[in-house]
Amino acid sequence: MATRAAEMKAKGIPVINFGVGEPDFNTPAHIINAGKKAMDDGFTKYTAGPGMIELREAIIEKLKRENKLEFTLDQILVSNGEKQSLYNACQALFQEGNEVINFAPYWVSFPEMVRLADAEPIFVKTDSNKQFEPDFDDLESKITPNIKGVIMNSPSNPTGGVWSEQAVIKLLNLAVKHNWVIISDECYERLVFEQSFVSTEKINRDHQIGAEVLTCLSMSKTYAMTGWRIGYTAGNKVLTKAMAKIQGQATSCANSIGQKASIEALTGDQTCVTDMRDQFKERRNVMVQLLNDLPGVKCEMPGGAFYTFADFSSYLGRKADGKILKDSFDISEYILGCAQVVTVPGDGFGAPGYIRFSFATNIEIIQNGLEKVKSALKQIV
Numbered sequence: 001m002a003t004r005a006a007e008m009k010a011k012g013i014p015v016i017n018f019g020v021g022e023p024d025f026n027t028p029a030h031i032i033n034a035g036k037k038a039m040d041d042g043f044t045k046y047t048a049g050p051g052m053i054e055l056r057e058a059i060i061e062k063l064k065r066e067n068k069l070e071f072t073l074d075q076i077l078v079s080n081g082e083k084q085s086l087y088n089a090c091q092a093l094f095q096e097g098n099e100v101i102n103f104a105p106y107w108v109s110f111p112e113m114v115r116l117a118d119a120e121p122i123f124v125k126t127d128s129n130k131q132f133e134p135d136f137d138d139l140e141s142k143i144t145p146n147i148k149g150v151i152m153n154s155p156s157n158p159t160g161g162v163w164s165e166q167a168v169i170k171l172l173n174l175a176v177k178h179n180w181v182i183i184s185d186e187c188y189e190r191l192v193f194e195q196s197f198v199s200t201e202k203i204n205r206d207h208q209i210g211a212e213v214l215t216c217l218s219m220s221k222t223y224a225m226t227g228w229r230i231g232y233t234a235g236n237k238v239l240t241k242a243m244a245k246i247q248g249q250a251t252s253c254a255n256s257i258g259q260k261a262s263i264e265a266l267t268g269d270q271t272c273v274t275d276m277r278d279q280f281k282e283r284r285n286v287m288v289q290l291l292n293d294l295p296g297v298k299c300e301m302p303g304g305a306f307y308t309f310a311d312f313s314s315y316l317g318r319k320a321d322g323k324i325l326k327d328s329f330d331i332s333e334y335i336l337g338c339a340q341v342v343t344v345p346g347d348g349f350g351a352p353g354y355i356r357f358s359f360a361t362n363i364e365i366i367q368n369g370l371e372k373v374k375s376a377l378k379q380i381v
């Protein structure tokens with residue numbers, strides 16, 4: 001879809017992009033200035049492999065302040081984006097013969113990271129009417145002794161779903177019973193719109209469940225810092241050490257300038273975070289309403305992140321431009337060709353019939369883009 005959109009743009013066709021997976025805001029000025037200062041001060045060399053002590057201390061402080069969780073320095077690993085954190089975790093934890101639970105719809109990288117560790121992803125269904133929480137009957141039916149871990153992501157990419165505390169407790173209890181490690185990807189933790197976010201590890205500790213949880217976090221979405229490439233994990237010391245060894249041989253350390261900028265982000269003024277969240281919430285409300293106004297489209301209100309995940313299944317099997325729409329790839333492609341609007345087909349996330357629309361763009365573009373989608377859908381027979 002991105003390639004076709006680029007071709008259209010090159011031909012001078014204006015394209016509206018609802019496919020983006022990053023905030024459209026620039027990194028806040030005080031964070032950029034900290035990066036500039038790091039360069040001016042010559043802070044341009046390798047750092048300690050697991051991350052600068054000053055940054056890891058800032059992370060510990062942040063986890064205490066916002067997540068009400070206590071960690072020690074040897075439990076924190078800073079990586080080149082949370083993507084590397086997740087990759088390190090899969091490499092350290094899994095091997096051939098292991099199975100790892102992924103909840104569908106899933107972020108596309110989860111099953112691939114599991115496969116890169118020679119393990120097998122096991123896909124468990126979720127409930128679209130309940131913020132895409134796990135279908136526990138489906139989960140129970142898929143349990144085998146080969147399962148070693150679970151990857152969870154609330155708030156979720158692609159659905160924006162935020163799981164209830166009860167669902168997390170149920171999963172934590174199963175993890176203890178079957179000795180699974182839980183990798184909890186919480187990169188959208190600060191983009192929760194109706195309630196305050198509670199970390200999986202906090203629920204684990206508050207209820208004294210005793211599951212092994214690796215908390216994975218990122219600077220990317222909270223501070224609009226996707227290009228700075230800083231993510232981190234907080235968890236078991238032995239696991240952290242193993243992940244640090246893998247990282248040390250792969251990329252040495254995370255980038256020094258990004259680490260300095262991250263210290264400023266975590267310790268400086270936090271109003272930028274709430275300002276961005278408030279704008280995302282306003283955009284979400286507009287987008288969900290306009291999606292539900294489209295004929296034959298259903299869209300639940302996502303509790304977090306910056307994605308809506310709309311059900312377009314009523315268009316499957318129908319005809320557009322003389323061609324049968326057999327899956328969500330066909331629908332997205334038709335929308336791109338006819339309305340010049342980029343969307344992401346749900347089939348890629350393990351969700352046939354769904355389409356992901358990102359609201360990391362301004363309200364005028366959202367209104368304009370969805371008006372175009374509406375006209376395109378009217379031509380489907």
Ligand SMILES: Cc1ncc(COP(=O)(O)O)c(C=O)c1O
Nearest residue numbers: 021081082083107157218220231
């Ligand atoms: C669910 C999820 N996890 C992790 C990441 C990666 O974040 P980072 O930029 O820190 O590598 C993304 C980015 O799109 C994401 O959507």
